[in-house]
Amino acid sequence: MGRAPCCDKANVKRGPWSPEEDAKLKAYIEQLGTGGNWIALPQKIGLKRCGKSCRLRWLNYLRPNIKHGGFSEEEDNIICSLYATIGSRWSIIASQLPGRTDNDIKNYWNTRLRKKLLGKNRKEQQALARPKPLMMKNQTEHLVTPVTQNPTWPAQQYHHDPNHGNLPNKVEHHQPYSHTLSSHTINSDYQLLQLEQQPYSASINSVTAPPVNNSSSSSCDQSSSNIFDGFESFVDDYWSELVSMRPQQQLDATLQGYCGMGTSGAASTESTSWGDITSHLQLYSPLVSPYQVVQQGMPHDIACFEEYSTNFGVQ
DNA sequence: AAGGTTGCCAACCGCAGGTAG
DNA sequence: ACTACCTGCGGTTGGCAACCT
Numbered sequence: 001m002g003r004a005p006c007c008d009k010a011n012v013k014r015g016p017w018s019p020e021e022d023a024k025l026k027a028y029i030e031q032l033g034t035g036g037n038w039i040a041l042p043q044k045i046g047l048k049r050c051g052k053s054c055r056l057r058w059l060n061y062l063r064p065n066i067k068h069g070g071f072s073e074e075e076d077n078i079i080c081s082l083y084a085t086i087g088s089r090w091s092i093i094a095s096q097l098p099g100r101t102d103n104d105i106k107n108y109w110n111t112r113l114r115k116k117l118l119g120k121n122r123k124e125q126q127a128l129a130r131p132k133p134l135m136m137k138n139q140t141e142h143l144v145t146p147v148t149q150n151p152t153w154p155a156q157q158y159h160h161d162p163n164h165g166n167l168p169n170k171v172e173h174h175q176p177y178s179h180t181l182s183s184h185t186i187n188s189d190y191q192l193l194q195l196e197q198q199p200y201s202a203s204i205n206s207v208t209a210p211p212v213n214n215s216s217s218s219s220c221d222q223s224s225s226n227i228f229d230g231f232e233s234f235v236d237d238y239w240s241e242l243v244s245m246r247p248q249q250q251l252d253a254t255l256q257g258y259c260g261m262g263t264s265g266a267a268s269t270e271s272t273s274w275g276d277i278t279s280h281l282q283l284y285s286p287l288v289s290p291y292q293v294v295q296q297g298m299p300h301d302i303a304c305f306e307e308y309s310t311n312f313g314v315q
Numbered sequence: 316a317a318g319g320t321t322g323c324c325a326a327c328c329g330c331a332g333g334t335a336g
Numbered sequence: 337a338c339t340a341c342c343t344g345c346g347g348t349t350g351g352c353a354a355c356c357t
Contacts, residue, residue, distance in 0.1 A: 039342065052328090059344095106346075
């Protein structure tokens with residue numbers, strides 16, 4: 001038995017919206033709201049559209065104060081840094097950029113920003129004309145930020161309400177998203193973003209806070225390598241934390257990183273088999289590279305890191 | 316000028332989570 | 337507890353325009 005369709009596709013118009021349809025939808029919602037039921041909305045208005053389509057059109061195009069295109073450098077920085085931290089969770093990223101929609105940000109990232117970043121990194125790599133050193137470090141070494149590039153996590157200025165974090169309420173109740181980094185256990189997106197308000201390296205262990213880039217001419221191009229430097233540091237630090245832990249702590253940390261739960265926590269294991277988990281845990285042996293740790297433990301960061309590592313020859 | 320390629324973005328699809336009954 | 341329905345999300349696609357050869 002398959003899933004019931006959300007609407008009768010045979011009697012529903014698809015494709016681009018006409019100005020008349022836009023006007024109908026906009027006028028109705030502005031006057032009466034959605035009524036809490038998008039599915040029933042098109043029938044009320046007399047539109048031959050799927051309710052989901054109406055919702056999308058309203059949220060991404062018709063609702064007030066929507067901005068299209070013209071992303072600022074500051075917005076670039078926020079998108080880049082959040083992507084490096086939480087991955088492709090566009091709705092959360094969008095919540096930090098007033099007037100932007102998740103779809104807009106997603107498109108912007110996929111079509112421009114990522115290429116912009118990677119292109120810049122490639123150029124810099126060619127300029128350096130030497131391979132990036134493998135990020136394997138001795139367990140007893142201090143954390144070291146590569147000095148070949150400016151080790152700066154981009155300055156962030158989130159629109160933050162101390163009471164609500166300027167995040168949608170649902171985000172505060174989102175399923176736990178946890179990383180354990182030294183004394184920092186991040187149990188929610190809200191906490192994650194609170195942490196994000198600090199310069200990146202200051203948020204982890206005792207790594208020296210990097211100089212904050214306050215240049216007025218700062219651009220994504222300028223900060224692009226910085227962003228990935230920060231991400232690289234994150235990998236390094238995560239790795240260092242793991243190898244310095246006792247086995248039980250490693251187990252907890254890797255579970256937190258892999259699926260957002262701990263062995264002693266209350267998180268459900270329903271969606272993750274123990275076979276999957278244990279197969280990942282094997283890779284957290286101190287004999288594997290930080291890259292492998294991240295690759296196995298932080299799926300949402302893989303794509304970003306994978307591209308970065310490919311370009312920089314990280315194994 | 317014409318055909319092919321690439322970039323961009325609006326819109327769609329299907330899944331997962333939440334919730335009302 | 338179960339089911340059906342609704343909403344929200346992220347990934348993907350299709351079509352148009354700009355650019356290239």
